[in-house]
Amino acid sequence: MLKDRTAVITGGVRGIGKAIARTFCENGANVILCYRSNDEEAEKTAAELSALGTAVKVIKGDVADPETAKKVAAEAKAEFGRVDILVNNAGITNDKLMMRMTPADFTKVIDANLNGAFYMMKEISALMVKQRSGAIINMASVSGLKGNPAQVNYSASKAGIVGMTLSAAKELGRRGIRVNAIAPGFVETDMTSVLTEEQKKSAAQNITLGRMGQPEDIANAALFLASDMSSYITGQVIGVDGGIIM
Numbered sequence: 001m002l003k004d005r006t007a008v009i010t011g012g013v014r015g016i017g018k019a020i021a022r023t024f025c026e027n028g029a030n031v032i033l034c035y036r037s038n039d040e041e042a043e044k045t046a047a048e049l050s051a052l053g054t055a056v057k058v059i060k061g062d063v064a065d066p067e068t069a070k071k072v073a074a075e076a077k078a079e080f081g082r083v084d085i086l087v088n089n090a091g092i093t094n095d096k097l098m099m100r101m102t103p104a105d106f107t108k109v110i111d112a113n114l115n116g117a118f119y120m121m122k123e124i125s126a127l128m129v130k131q132r133s134g135a136i137i138n139m140a141s142v143s144g145l146k147g148n149p150a151q152v153n154y155s156a157s158k159a160g161i162v163g164m165t166l167s168a169a170k171e172l173g174r175r176g177i178r179v180n181a182i183a184p185g186f187v188e189t190d191m192t193s194v195l196t197e198e199q200k201k202s203a204a205q206n207i208t209l210g211r212m213g214q215p216e217d218i219a220n221a222a223l224f225l226a227s228d229m230s231s232y233i234t235g236q237v238i239g240v241d242g243g244i245i246m
């Protein structure tokens with residue numbers, strides 16, 4: 001479905017990002033994975049995915065720094081000549097009740113989750129505009145749609161992702177670029193491994209399908225939104241949450 005296309009996936013060396021990268025590679029895409037710090041994890045993922053037969057490149061950089069997006073766009077252009085798909089997946093949590101949340105706790109999450117996605121969209125969409133084609137997928141969250149205690153920073157960043165997705169879709173639609181968001185529910189990754197068994201059990205009670213999501217559940221939606229299967233879909237937020245919001 002993605003033969004010979006090039007995809008940039010931020011935070012692509014583990015968790016949901018890695019599952020998306022694997023699914024894209026299995027469907028013929030070359031991938032550029034942006035990661036923040038863990039060289040060993042990045043090399044391991046690159047080796048694992050390269051075995052699937054397409055090109056895999058890893059680039060170290062913090063998405064909260066606007067220079068990272070410039071570097072990724074330049075390297076993608078130099079190596080592959082184009083970028084067909086951007087997945088803004090990198091994200092962090094820093095959960096605290098508001099009374100304990102410092103301005104720095106708030107800003108750090110906004111910088112990584114929201115500003116980082118903006119910097120990447122700005123640089124990569126400039127390449128896509130020249131190509132007159134592209135698909136951008138931004139990772140939102142149920143937390144940005146319905147809120148969660150101890151997550152005012154995180155839900156603000158993810159609600160921001162939704163608004164940014166809608167505006168970018170309107171700006172870029174006439175240039176052949178589609179912009180959509182995925183709003184995952186609770187997915188089993190390192191991000192949610194910090195929850196206690198009790199918290200996981202209580203979260204599962206609100207899930208209509210009665211189980212936590214797997215990274216592959218999100219990757220399948222990303223494949224759909226990245227491919228021509230969704231060529232008439234833009235400006236949408238697709239919930240992949242087992243029915244938490246319905």
Ligand code: NAD
Pocket residue numbers: 010011012013014015016017034035036037061062063064088089090091092112116139140141142183184185186187188189190191192
């Ligand atoms: P994860 O912590 O396993 O992986 C996140 C990845 O993003 C890591 O590789 C990390 O290094 C990278 N990253 C974080 N900040 C970065 C930065 N500043 N620069 C570069 N890379 C950075 O998390 P995950 O569960 O795989 O989450 C992926 C995305 O899905 C995130 O945006 C998250 O908010 C969203 N999401 C996750 C869940 C869930 O339940 N796991 C639910 C809703 C939304």
